[in-house]
Amino acid sequence: MNQTASSSQPRGFWEAPGGRRGIGAWVFSTDHKRIGLLYFYSTLLFFCVGALLGLALRLELFAPGADFFTPQQYNALFTLHGVVMIFLFIIPGIPAAFGNLVMPIQIGAEDVAFPRLNLLSWWLYAIGAILALTSLFTAGGAPDTGWTFYVPFSVRTTTNVSLATVAVFIIGFSGILTGLNFLVTIHRMRAPGMTWWRIPLFTWSLYATAWVQVLATPVLGITVLLIFAERVVGSGLFDPTRGGDPIMYQHLFWIYSHPAVYIMILPGMGVITDIIPVFARKPVFGYKAIAISSLAIAGAGSVVWAHHMTTSGMSDTAVLVFSLLTFLVAIPSAVKVFNWVATLYKGSISLDPPLLFALSFIFLFSIGGLTGLVLGAAATDVHVHDTYFVVGHFHFVMFGGTGFAYFAAMHYWLPKIYGRMYNKKAAVWGWALMTFGFIVLYMSMMIVGMEGMPRRYYDYLPKFTFWNQLATIGSWILACGLIITFVNIFRGLFKGEAAGDNPWGGASLEWQTSSPPPLENFVTEPEVTHGPYDFKKAGL
Amino acid sequence: MNDSTPENHAAHPKDYLGAKLGMWLFLFTEVLLFGGLFILYAVYLQRYPEGFKLGGDQLNVWFGGGNTLVLLTSSLSVAMAITALQRGRVKQAANLVGVTVIMALWFLVNKFFEWSAKIQHGIYPSSEHLKEMPGGEQVFFNIYYLSTGLHGIHVLVGMFVMIWVLILIKKGKVNPDDYVTLENAGLYWHLVDLIWIFIFPLYYLIL
Numbered sequence: 001m002n003q004t005a006s007s008s009q010p011r012g013f014w015e016a017p018g019g020r021r022g023i024g025a026w027v028f029s030t031d032h033k034r035i036g037l038l039y040f041y042s043t044l045l046f047f048c049v050g051a052l053l054g055l056a057l058r059l060e061l062f063a064p065g066a067d068f069f070t071p072q073q074y075n076a077l078f079t080l081h082g083v084v085m086i087f088l089f090i091i092p093g094i095p096a097a098f099g100n101l102v103m104p105i106q107i108g109a110e111d112v113a114f115p116r117l118n119l120l121s122w123w124l125y126a127i128g129a130i131l132a133l134t135s136l137f138t139a140g141g142a143p144d145t146g147w148t149f150y151v152p153f154s155v156r157t158t159t160n161v162s163l164a165t166v167a168v169f170i171i172g173f174s175g176i177l178t179g180l181n182f183l184v185t186i187h188r189m190r191a192p193g194m195t196w197w198r199i200p201l202f203t204w205s206l207y208a209t210a211w212v213q214v215l216a217t218p219v220l221g222i223t224v225l226l227i228f229a230e231r232v233v234g235s236g237l238f239d240p241t242r243g244g245d246p247i248m249y250q251h252l253f254w255i256y257s258h259p260a261v262y263i264m265i266l267p268g269m270g271v272i273t274d275i276i277p278v279f280a281r282k283p284v285f286g287y288k289a290i291a292i293s294s295l296a297i298a299g300a301g302s303v304v305w306a307h308h309m310t311t312s313g314m315s316d317t318a319v320l321v322f323s324l325l326t327f328l329v330a331i332p333s334a335v336k337v338f339n340w341v342a343t344l345y346k347g348s349i350s351l352d353p354p355l356l357f358a359l360s361f362i363f364l365f366s367i368g369g370l371t372g373l374v375l376g377a378a379a380t381d382v383h384v385h386d387t388y389f390v391v392g393h394f395h396f397v398m399f400g401g402t403g404f405a406y407f408a409a410m411h412y413w414l415p416k417i418y419g420r421m422y423n424k425k426a427a428v429w430g431w432a433l434m435t436f437g438f439i440v441l442y443m444s445m446m447i448v449g450m451e452g453m454p455r456r457y458y459d460y461l462p463k464f465t466f467w468n469q470l471a472t473i474g475s476w477i478l479a480c481g482l483i484i485t486f487v488n489i490f491r492g493l494f495k496g497e498a499a500g501d502n503p504w505g506g507a508s509l510e511w512q513t514s515s516p517p518p519l520e521n522f523v524t525e526p527e528v529t530h531g532p533y534d535f536k537k538a539g540l
Numbered sequence: 541m542n543d544s545t546p547e548n549h550a551a552h553p554k555d556y557l558g559a560k561l562g563m564w565l566f567l568f569t570e571v572l573l574f575g576g577l578f579i580l581y582a583v584y585l586q587r588y589p590e591g592f593k594l595g596g597d598q599l600n601v602w603f604g605g606g607n608t609l610v611l612l613t614s615s616l617s618v619a620m621a622i623t624a625l626q627r628g629r630v631k632q633a634a635n636l637v638g639v640t641v642i643m644a645l646w647f648l649v650n651k652f653f654e655w656s657a658k659i660q661h662g663i664y665p666s667s668e669h670l671k672e673m674p675g676g677e678q679v680f681f682n683i684y685y686l687s688t689g690l691h692g693i694h695v696l697v698g699m700f701v702m703i704w705v706l707i708l709i710k711k712g713k714v715n716p717d718d719y720v721t722l723e724n725a726g727l728y729w730h731l732v733d734l735i736w737i738f739i740f741p742l743y744y745l746i747l
Contacts, residue, residue, distance in 0.1 A: 113558045180565045188558040218569040222576030226686070234666025235682040237580060242682075243591070243675025248583060252576055 012419065012516030027123075030115035031519065033417060036101030038122050043097050046088035046129065047406075051482065053081040058441075058475040061468050064460055071458045075144035076159070078456060080136065082147030083164065087171050088129055090402050091260060094267035095213075096125070096178050098409045099206045101417055103182065105510040106200045108191025108528060110520035113184040121177040128171035135163035146456065148257070151238040151249045155230045162231045165224040172217045172224075175263070179213030182206055191509070193528030200508040200532035201290050205270025208294035212259045212266070216302065220256035223249070250312055254305035262301040264398060265365075266294055268405030269336055272358045274532075275412055276340050278506045279355035280347025283533040286339040293332035300329045310378050311385045319378045326376035333369055337362060352504065353427035357408035360435045364400025368393060371446065386456075389449030392442045400438060407434075410489060415499035419515040422492025430485030437477030444471035505540045508532035556720055563724040567731050570694075574735050577687050581742060584679045591676015595684070596747025598663075603654040604744035607647050608736065614643030615733040618702070618726045625709070628716045634709045637702055637722070640729065644699035651692055655685075684743055691735055698732045701725050 013033050026034055057077055060069050069077065104112055112118050136142040140160040145153055154161050186199070186207050199207075226249070229235045236242035238249040277284040284290065306314060306322040314322075340362055349355070371393040374380045384390065415421050448467035453460055460468065502511040509532070513522050530537040585592050621636035658681075662669030665682050673681075705725045708714040714721050 113555065114562060117562075176566075176569050180562055180569075183565055184558050184562045187561060188555055214565055214569055215572060218572035219576050222573050225690070226576075229665070229686055233664075233685075235686055236665070237679065237682055237686070242671065243584075243588065243677075243679040244682075245583075245587075248580060252579070 012514060013519045014516060028119070030111070030119050032100045032104050032112050032115065032118060033517065035118050035122050036097055036099070037417065039092060039097040039100055039125070042122075042126065042129065043089050043093045046084050047093070047403075050081055050085040050089055051479070053077055053084065055475055055479060057081060058472040060458070061460070062472045063469070064462055064465060066459070072144060074458045075146075075456075076136075076142035079143050079146050083132060083143070083168075085398075086147050086260075087168055088125075088132070090264045090398055091175060092125060092171075092178075093264075093406050094271060094402065094409060095182070095206055095209050095263070096121070096175075098202075098271065098406075098413060099178075099182060099209075099267065102413055102510055103203050103206055104185060104189070105513065105517060105521050106203045106508055106532070107186065107189065107194050108509050108522065108526045109185060109189035110522070112181050113188055114181050117177055118181055121174045121181070124170050124174035124177070128167045128169075128174060131163060131167035131170065135160040135167060138163065148253060149224070149227055150253075151227070151230070151246045154227055155239070162228055165228045169221055169224050169228075172220050175213050176217045179210035179217075182210040183214065186210075191526050191528055194509075195528075197288065197291075198528055198531050199291075201273040201284065201287070201294075202267070202270035204291040205266045205273070205294045208298040209263050209266045209270075211295075212263050212298045212302065216256045216259035216263070219252060220260070223252040223256065226252070247309070247312060247314070250309050251306065254308045258305040258308065259298075259302045261397070262297055264402045266297060268361070268365075268402040269294070271405040271409045271412070272340060272361050273336070274506075274508065275354050275358045275408055276343050277533045278504050279350050279352060279358075280344050281350070281505070281535065282343055282347040283531070283535065284339065285342035285345075286335070287531065287533065289335055290339050293335040296332035297329060300325070300332065304329060304376075307376055307381075310381050323376060323378040323381075327373065330369065330373060337366060337369075352411075353422075353424055353431060354408050354412035354504070356428060356431045357404050357411060360431065360438075361401060361404040361408060364396055364404060364435075364438065368396030368398075368400055371396065384449060386454055387449035388445045388453045388455055391455045392444075392446030392449055395442045395445070400442070404434075407431075407485065412504065413510070414489065414493055415503055416510060416515050416517070418493040419499055420493050420496040421499040421503060422489045422496055426484060426488035430481050430488060433477055433481030433484060435481075437474050437479070437481055440474030441471050441478055442474075444468070444474060502540075505535070507535045507538035507540055554718070554720070559720045559724065560727075563727050567727060570731055571735075574687070574690065574738075577683065577690065578738070578742075581683055581687070584676075584683065588676025588679060591674055591678075592680045593747050595677045595680030596743060599684070599744050600654060600657070601744045603650060604740050607650050607654075608740050610643050610647045610650065611733045611736050614640045614647075615730055617643065618729050622719065622723055622726050625714070625716055625719045625722055630709065630715065633722070634706060637706045637709065641699055641702045641706065644695055644702065647695055648692065648699075651688065651695075655688075687739055687743070691732070691739060694732045694735070698725075698729050701728060 013031060026038060029035065056068070057074070060067055060074055060077075100112070100118065104110070138160060140158050143149075143154075143157070143159045143161045143164045145157060145159075145161060149161065149165065186203060190199070226235070226237060230238060237244045238246050240246065273284060273290055304322060304326045306318060307326045310319045310323065340358075371389070374384065375390060375393060411422070411427060444467040448464050448471070449455070451464065451467070453464045453468075499515055501513070501515050503515075504511070507530075509526055509528070510517075512526065617636045617639040621633045621640065624630075624636060625633035658664065663681055664670065665685055670678055670681055702725060705714060705722050708721060
């Protein structure tokens with residue numbers, strides 16, 4: 001495993017485009033690192049688009065009454081914010097970008113199992129994204145249904161929902177192909193000595209994620225196809241006047257979209273699990289428990305979809321059963337949180353930027369998870385259903401969880417890919433502002449939700465003004481943190497000092513090759529002799 | 541998704557098992573795609589047993605039965621093509637894949653006549669005649685058109701995949717030493733057949 005990187009290759013895979021130059025060396029490349037970077041930049045672009053839309057929403061809600069947008073524009077804005085953030089950023093963000101960048105190196109493979117399929121996945125993602133953006137400006141105007149496309153409104157509205165559903169279908173197909181590719185890669189392409197219990201936990205989390213992607217996404221595929229069929233040929237399967245049932249739409253939609261929450265969070269947990277032992281200089285506590293809990297979350301998370309529908313008119317039995325099942329997801333999630341804290345306990349901690357983002361992740365994700373129980377319990381859910389409490393809760397999980405894990409991964413792995421280091425002091429400032437702004441923004445949302453402000457509303461009663469203004473101010477602080485973080489990281493990556501092969505002292509395989517890695521990741525095939533967190537045997 | 545090796549990795553051996561594993565995972569996703577429609581069928585059958593009975597009686601079991609025979613024969617021919625190629629009989633394999641393509645076309649022609657007859661009777665999604673029927677029958681015909689339509693698209697895709705494999709065989713890129721592409725195409729074709737094997741009794745026979 002101790003493979004010395006030759007310093008004669010400072011530019012690694014960057015200078016080996018395989019005959020093509022310029023943009024063609026990227027958009028036709030089958031190298032997983034290049035595809036990973038394509039995903040990284042496209043997801044980051046859509047994160048920025050989604051963030052701007054979010055800021056616009058908060059701006060409108062700064063004061064009661066009509067301020068900047070019409071109600072129709074407001075509906076389109078929050079639909080777009082949801083669609084862009086969910087389908088174009090959070091779901092593909094970590095698995096497609098950092099999974100592609102890091103996973104094959106972590107298991108000692110030279111690429112993924114199907115490199116051309118991998119490229120096709122990115123192309124499908126790009127085509128889907130372009131279609132989604134086209135739906136905003138073409139006939140009918142931006143979809144205004146919310147990202148869930150609930151019937152009957154999504155069938156009746158004259159906005160461009162049909163095109164948006166096609167876009168979602170294509171993006172879903174891209175996710176299926178990535179998941180399929182990762183499953184085969186992890187099963188078939190591990191280096192000699194890389195047994196299942198020596199796989200780094202980020203790769204373990206991707207493995208669990210890939211199963212959810214492969215098994216849940218087709219249900220979304222058929223659901224959006226049905227919406228499309230309802231709109232185009234008038235099939236009426238969800239239309240009560242024609243014998244259909246709108247509740248069936250909600251079931252089909254959430255059978256995918258609840259597991260999709262775990263497509264979003266599991267890779268984030270994997271990132272955190274890889275970061276914490278490195279910066280605590282200690283083997284991870286409970287390796288097997290963390291690996292198995294990933295699979296347990298994937299399994300349990302797939303059977304809880306109907307907790308989104310406790311107020312939709314299901315039978316009491318169904319509500320009770322899904323409420324109970326929902327609580328079960330908390331167990332493997334808590335296993336992970338306890339193991340992270342136990343890994344930090346008595347560790348020799350170095351507070352570098354990746355760890356700071358990881359610590360924010362634990363704190364914010366825990367709040368998100370615990371408020372999830374408030375929503376999972378049927379009795380309290382009836383009170384806070386469709387209020388801003390829900391909005392606050394899922395932002396804590398998705399942004400505070402997955403988003404912060406994405407930034408942690410950025411600060412942790414990008415020096416590996418670029419071979420250069422950013423300014424750590426500026427990174428700490430970015431982190432501090434982001435975390436503080438985040439708490440101000442989304443805590444206010446939860447409080448105003450508890451007081452009864454409904455979600456998705458364009459206007460609100462004067463008594464909600466204070467918390468809304470505080471939330472909007474929080475959104476500005478958060479935006480400042482984001483700007484500092486992005487400027488700092490990209491200045492560092494293109495102009496910073498050389499990072500060295502193993503800047504953080506990690507023991508997993510990706511740190512044993514050069515920074516940036518050569519085209520096929522290792523000059524000679526690595527032989528794995530110890531676990532990914534065995535710092536002593538790695539001589540660190 | 542069948543060729544696991546891109547040009548710049550040509551030096552590395554093909555992973556036969558990996559290619560098959562990938563195809564099987566993809567077939568799982570196809571089963572689940574249709575699974576959504578089967579769930580809807582189950583729920584609405586439980587809600588409207590009479591409407592489904594009335595709707596099912598109007599379908600022509602001879603069309604459905606004939607198409608079942610056509611598809612089963614095509615599954616046989618593609619399976620025989622794989623065996624022929626494994627035994628080095630390239631020409632026979634190509635002919636058998638050709639037979640599969642013709643069977644696929646035949647299936648689609650049958651489906652076209654079956655659908656046309658129904659449409660001429662004014663039974664199709666959002667038709668005035670259908671909207672006058674009771675809810676159960678409407679749901680039955682809508683879900684019938686969606687299921688057989690989605691399946692028909694898969695037959696069409698499968699047909700083009702078979703034509704593509706046929707070209708690869710002619711070019712010698714799929715040959716007795718490297719036939720995983722044909723095997724995977726065959727697996728896909730069997731899936732198309734399998735889904736029909738569920739659609740046929742559910743819509744034509746048991747009601």
